[in-house]
Amino acid sequence: MYQVLYRKYRPASFSDVYGQPQVTSTLKNEIKSGRIAHAYLFTGSRGTGKTSCAKILAKAVNCLSPRDGDPCGECEICRGISDGSILDVIEMDAASNNGVGDVRSLQEELNFSPSMSKYRVYIIDEVHMMSGSAFNALLKTLEEPPAHVIFILATTEVHKLPATILSRCQRFDFRRIGAEDIAARLEFIAQEENASIDHNAALLIARIADGGMRDAVSLLDQCLSRSKSVGEDVVRDAAGLTGNDHLFSLSDAILKKDAAALLGIVDELHCASKDMIRLCEELIAHYRSLMIIATVKNPDGLIVTTGEELARLRQDAQQYSLAQILNILDTLQNALGRMSGGAHRRTELELALLRLCKVQETSSTEALEKRIASLEKAVRQGIPAAPAAMQVSAEKSPKPAYSEINKLSDSAVPFDGWDEILSRLSVDSAALSSMLAGSRAYTSGSYMLVETSDMGADMLRTPNARETLRRLLAEQTGQNWKLGPFKPTEKRSANAVASPLAALEERAKSLGIAVESDSDQ
Numbered sequence: 001m002y003q004v005l006y007r008k009y010r011p012a013s014f015s016d017v018y019g020q021p022q023v024t025s026t027l028k029n030e031i032k033s034g035r036i037a038h039a040y041l042f043t044g045s046r047g048t049g050k051t052s053c054a055k056i057l058a059k060a061v062n063c064l065s066p067r068d069g070d071p072c073g074e075c076e077i078c079r080g081i082s083d084g085s086i087l088d089v090i091e092m093d094a095a096s097n098n099g100v101g102d103v104r105s106l107q108e109e110l111n112f113s114p115s116m117s118k119y120r121v122y123i124i125d126e127v128h129m130m131s132g133s134a135f136n137a138l139l140k141t142l143e144e145p146p147a148h149v150i151f152i153l154a155t156t157e158v159h160k161l162p163a164t165i166l167s168r169c170q171r172f173d174f175r176r177i178g179a180e181d182i183a184a185r186l187e188f189i190a191q192e193e194n195a196s197i198d199h200n201a202a203l204l205i206a207r208i209a210d211g212g213m214r215d216a217v218s219l220l221d222q223c224l225s226r227s228k229s230v231g232e233d234v235v236r237d238a239a240g241l242t243g244n245d246h247l248f249s250l251s252d253a254i255l256k257k258d259a260a261a262l263l264g265i266v267d268e269l270h271c272a273s274k275d276m277i278r279l280c281e282e283l284i285a286h287y288r289s290l291m292i293i294a295t296v297k298n299p300d301g302l303i304v305t306t307g308e309e310l311a312r313l314r315q316d317a318q319q320y321s322l323a324q325i326l327n328i329l330d331t332l333q334n335a336l337g338r339m340s341g342g343a344h345r346r347t348e349l350e351l352a353l354l355r356l357c358k359v360q361e362t363s364s365t366e367a368l369e370k371r372i373a374s375l376e377k378a379v380r381q382g383i384p385a386a387p388a389a390m391q392v393s394a395e396k397s398p399k400p401a402y403s404e405i406n407k408l409s410d411s412a413v414p415f416d417g418w419d420e421i422l423s424r425l426s427v428d429s430a431a432l433s434s435m436l437a438g439s440r441a442y443t444s445g446s447y448m449l450v451e452t453s454d455m456g457a458d459m460l461r462t463p464n465a466r467e468t469l470r471r472l473l474a475e476q477t478g479q480n481w482k483l484g485p486f487k488p489t490e491k492r493s494a495n496a497v498a499s500p501l502a503a504l505e506e507r508a509k510s511l512g513i514a515v516e517s518d519s520d521q
Contacts, residue, residue, distance in 0.1 A: 005224075018182070023042075026172070031069040032066075039150070040057070044174025045174075047211075051154055058152070059077070061121070062118050089123065092106075094127045103134045120149050127154065135165055180203075194228070200232055204236070242278075254353065277339050280336045281336065289305065290320060323461055326455075330462070405485060409442070413442060438452075447481065
């Protein structure tokens with residue numbers, strides 16, 4: 001009977017475990033020194049080696065002739081644990097054994113001595129799925145188990161475990177495995193299976209697996225069933241991925257505002273049975289790479305890509321401003337959230353892409369940036385700004401010039417509800433929330449003036465970001481606000497208002513209201 005690759009090549013010793021030296025070195029030292037704890041907690045994302053290390057540890061503590069902290073794999077105990085003939089290593093799935101009754105049954109077994117081994121080892125997988133009552137029942141046993149019992153708890157969601165459980169265990173955090181480590185392991189397995197895999201294809205599998213070795217080996221198994229020579233095309237077909245050419249074509253169509261090309265590409269991929277959610281995720285990953293390249297001089301380690309693809313990404317990134325990339329990412333993230341819970345996934349993606357290539361929104365943003373640049377130049381040179389057009393739409397009031405912004409900022413008072421707005425933004429728009437972290441807001445008449453970083457200001461110039469912020473402000477305050485930057489004059493900056501009371505006095509004076517000071521009484 002065929003044995004799947006992730007089971008066939010499961011690590012048999014700590015030395016075989018990839019990408020977790022901080023865990024394996026400590027466990028080997030404990031075995032060699034005999035300082036074995038009574039309870040361990042292994043936590044990390046799926047496929048990073050938690051269960052494999054738990055089984056290796058169970059063999060190592062019982063091995064008759066351990067070698068440098070590793071189990072020998074040849075003695076009667078090691079072979080018996082591997083083939084399941086020795087019943088002193090018990091694996092439990094907390095998803096199906098999560099009640100108080102299951103814990104009590106376990107407690108009744110603890111008093112029995114091991115049949116052949118030195119220790120009876122209980123491996124409880126996905127322990128976070130146990131009920132609160134079951135955790136309470138386990139506490140005393142976990143704190144003082146019999147001398148011949150060792151508990152190994154494994155979980156992907158350690159934040160769900162009670163603090164009382166965490167404090168009773170020796171904790172080990174399993175990291176996501178690096179792309180190069182995964183690629184090296186895949187190339188070794190392919191060679192052992194008398195097959196070959198291109199290094200770029202191995203890196204692509206590593207990127208898809210997102211740090212999980214088991215997922216990577218499973219995908220390699222699927223690829224080898226298609227071809228004994230695995231290239232990038234084989235991996236993309238097996239994983240249902242969109243080709244790089246399609247992603248760059250979509251990016252190019254967004255840049256050129258070519259709605260017809262966008263819809264045509266989406267239709268082609270839909271007819272090829274590509275998953276629309278996966279396509280949206282790939283687009284997000286594509287624009288994340290562009291964001292990294294546009295922000296960081298050396299993106300190595302931040303993105304996993306080949307040399308040829310990196311060159312294309314660099315060329316693509318030069319055609320976008322950072323504000324455009326952030327706006328696209330924000331729109332795609334919102335679309336992905338709606339697609340996950342909706343039935344019309346293709347329509348949601350098409351709507352998002354069409355929003356991104358709307359000429360009116362993009363051109364208005366570019367026009368605004370040009371106008372701001374000209375106003376800044378005029379202010380620096382001491383030339384009065386050009387007067388605004390006489391006819392102004394009643395629905396869209398003009399953006400104030402910087403001289404007016406200076407006056408508004410000088411009379412502005414702090415907005416107390418800004419922290420709540422930022423909290424709500426973290427749910428509605430994670431990208432905008434991160435850009436406005438540490439920002440402050442002030443009110444002046446009908447204006448909400450935001451003091452933030454240059455990147456935050458760039459983000460606020462995008463239509464989607466402004467619309468989201470205006471909507472949240474209206475919901476919280478019941479008032480429609482005009483948005484602008486907080487730019488006080490140098491005099492105001494040097495003599496900033498020291499307290500909310502002083503700000504209130506200053507605001508009152510600016511409105512012509514007499515303010516009586518202590519010296520006047």
